[in-house]
Ligand SMILES: Nc1ncnc2c1ncn2[C@@H]1O[C@H](COP(=O)(O)OP(=O)(O)OP(=O)(O)O)[C@@H](O)[C@H]1O
């Protein structure tokens with residue numbers, strides 16, 4: 169049978185015991201293939217406490233599973249199995265496991281057997297104890313801190329789960345399996361690694377000796393249905409008028425910086441704003457780990473590359489942005505600006521690539537401006553501070569601030585325009601702000617989006633040029649009315 173070691177006899181006499189002792193021999197099998205690649209050997213699933221597994225599992229279950237798993241690994245030809253599509257591979261494993269169960273005369277209920285089959289398939293083909301979490305679409309992040317503690321973020325709140333791995337080596341094996349799919353390695357020599365799951369989820373692994381309590385895995389789950397501005401509006405992350413103004417900002421090619429703390433929704437917002445780019449514009453995206461999902465057809469997606477084991481071959485964000493200037497871009501979208509590439513992005517923004525966008529880690533629009541200035545200074549450019557500030561003002565039109573509030577909700581707290589410099593200070597004006605008004609009995613933060621009463625933002629002329637000034641005026645007026653009603 170394909171996927172099975174070809175000279176497998178399967179002729180081991182069935183033991184007479186009902187339950188298989190942990191030391192029971194696997195069915196007689198002779199290895200045909202060479203040694204399995206290091207770190208690729210599947211390991212049995214760890215225990216999952218109540219709440220994750222379909223039922224509370226006994227120690228007997230795990231002992232039986234370990235035995236059957238070991239027998240399976242000795243029987244199966246992993247190299248051939250890897251060539252099967254996942255459905256056929258699952259079928260193959262199920263067949264063999266059923267045979268092993270029969271040969272070894274293991275007594276199990278049908279539901280127990282189903283659970284065992286599922287678990288073993290997950291261990292051999294998938295990501296073991298992570299599988300049930302990966303299958304859920306309501307999880308934003310999975311954070312594994314060593315074998316025994318796994319946290320998830322659901323609805324903005326971080327919770328401890330009952331998922332456990334057998335030990336750190338099982339966890340490391342799973343990390344290795346994940347990163348090897350994108351041709352990378354994680355081990356003691358290179359303990360830090362970024363990767364991506366086949367579904368697009370962003371993965372970071374940091375292992376021992378850098379992570380002191382065992383391999384640490386962080387997964388930003390890929391959302392199949394990306395949030396749209398309409399979704400953000402329905403969650404109350406932005407008011408309807410605010411959403412309209414954001415849409416206009418995206419359409420009229422303002423250069424936008426999205427600022428926010430970690431996990432505050434920057435990439436989501438960037439993805440939403442790119443939705444307003446016309447379909448005939450040539451868009452180039454530069455990301456450390458491709459997360460954006462642009463709907464337009466004329467998109468070139470670029471991704472940075474870390475150095476190899478010899479420390480060579482790194483392609484930085486700077487390299488990508490510089491190269492993308494030679495690719496006749498109309499819009500440059502940078503996933504995250506975190507270093508000297510800030511200079512190149514600003515240059516691109518004020519040299520005819522209007523409508524470029526990027527995200528940056530900062531807690532307020534003002535902080536975003538000073539962060540970008542320090543990124544440029546730290547990049548080794550010996551430009552006077554005034555020049556850098558002027559460059560920032562000449563490039564960035566709007567800063568949109570995303571925040572994750574303490575109740576776990578995500579809000580767009582500022583839409584702020586960059587006006588110019590006054591002496592040594594960059595002047596800005598808020599178009600929209602989110603004002604916290606209190607907290608309800610359940611600890612949910614109450615607040616509202618408030619327009620600042622501005623009649624005409626600085627990008628008015630730009631809106632006029634793109635025939636959007638009527639819409640802009642309507643949105644600004646509606647915001648004003650909304651405010652008055654809110655205050656009444
Ligand atoms: N307004 C929102 N309401 C509810 N959930 C949101 C909102 N914005 C983003 N999310 C969810 O929050 C999670 C984090 O979002 P996102 O990846 O955009 O954050 P980020 O700021 O880019 O994070 P990082 O700093 O790690 O890059 C995602 O699962 C996303 O679907």
Ligand SMILES: [Mg+2]
Pocket residue numbers: 434435436504
């Ligand atoms: Mg992001």
